[in-house]
Amino acid sequence: MCSHCSSEKQNLYEHVQEAVAFLKNNISKVPTVGIICGSGLGSIADTLINPIFIRYEEVPHFPVAKVDGHEGRIVVGELNRRFAICMQGRAHYHDGYPLWKCTIPVRVMQGLGITHLIITNAVGAINPNYEVGDILIVKDHLDLMGLTGTSPISGLDDDRLGPKFLTVTDAYDKEMIKVAKLTAEKLGITDIVREGALTCVGGPCFETVTECRMLRLLGVDAVGMSNVPEVIVARHCGLTVLSFCLVTNMGNLDHESCEAISHASVIDVGARRSEVIKKFVEGIVQNI
Ligand SMILES: O=P(O)(O)O[C@@H]1C[C@H](O)[C@@H](CO)O1
Numbered sequence: 458m459c460s461h462c463s464s465e466k467q468n469l470y471e472h473v474q475e476a477v478a479f480l481k482n483n484i485s486k487v488p489t490v491g492i493i494c495g496s497g498l499g500s501i502a503d504t505l506i507n508p509i510f511i512r513y514e515e516v517p518h519f520p521v522a523k524v525d526g527h528e529g530r531i532v533v534g535e536l537n538r539r540f541a542i543c544m545q546g547r548a549h550y551h552d553g554y555p556l557w558k559c560t561i562p563v564r565v566m567q568g569l570g571i572t573h574l575i576i577t578n579a580v581g582a583i584n585p586n587y588e589v590g591d592i593l594i595v596k597d598h599l600d601l602m603g604l605t606g607t608s609p610i611s612g613l614d615d616d617r618l619g620p621k622f623l624t625v626t627d628a629y630d631k632e633m634i635k636v637a638k639l640t641a642e643k644l645g646i647t648d649i650v651r652e653g654a655l656t657c658v659g660g661p662c663f664e665t666v667t668e669c670r671m672l673r674l675l676g677v678d679a680v681g682m683s684n685v686p687e688v689i690v691a692r693h694c695g696l697t698v699l700s701f702c703l704v705t706n707m708g709n710l711d712h713e714s715c716e717a718i719s720h721a722s723v724i725d726v727g728a729r730r731s732e733v734i735k736k737f738v739e740g741i742v743q744n745i
């Protein structure tokens with residue numbers, strides 16, 4: 458790690474407080490719900506009434522989103538009689554940020570007052586029974602990055618940020634999952650809603666056939682390049698979490714039928730599902 462990054466990491470708590478103080482000066486009310494929008498899912502923020510926009514670049518110590526289709530701004534506003542804060546886009550590990558930095562927005566939202574966080578992302582399906590356009594409610598994860606030494610909470614050594622060791626077997630809140638499933642029933646979309654296990658890889662390469670087959674053997678249903686580290690940090694700072702993914706492509710499990718995956722097609726699937734996803738999030742927020 459460069460000396461600049463290590464001093465930034467050592468001062469993470471203070472930096473989060475500075476970002477919180479900056480945003481408190483720009484936001485009139487305390488948000489209670491946070492939402493992180495994945496690739497192609499930025500339109501979730503359009504559901505907020507009387508929105509205020511703040512670009513990530515303006516917020517001290519915030520990591521800046523670098524991927525196309527990630528607007529890179531905070532949107533705050535009313536959502537179903539709640540005051541919500543939405544991250545319209547995120548920074549990824551493959552953008553060159555360490556995971557403790559990618560996840561600063563989670564800590565900042567907690568510092569502002571949210572209690573519940575909805576984390577979304579785009580994923581490739583590893584479970585061959587899934588289909589493009591499905592919504593996957595995450596009930597567990599395989600933290601490949603953490604298992605191999607790249608956890609967003611390693612080396613923080615600051616009790617003010619959270620405990621040194623963390624249980625994540627209960628990370629995916631059962632009540633929130635129940636609310637999400639009930640919302641799917643009310644919307645009549647249970648045929649496209651799945652429940653399963655997610656893994657996050659560093660990217661930015663989409664997986665090869667051999668990699669997808671390995672992930673299938675490891676028992677995951679979908680693979681993405683985000684979400685899991687944010688869930689870990691959200692639990693580290695005591696938030697109640699719901700995580701769901703949009704299946705934007707099938708993982709390639711077979712050399713013969715192998716298809717190229719592009720970021721443009723990922724965004725396109727998100728755009729095509731945007732109305733359903735917006736109603737899904739609105740319904741969930743109404744019932745938490
Ligand atoms: O922000 P998410 O994780 O949804 O972004 C996904 C993963 C890669 O950054 C990109 C691939 O298309 O979209």
Ligand SMILES: Nc1nc2[nH]cnc2c(=O)[nH]1
Pocket residue numbers: 579580581582658660662663664680681682705706707708718723
């Ligand atoms: N790792 C990974 N991330 C994705 N995000 C959207 N599709 C994919 C995929 O196939 N693999």
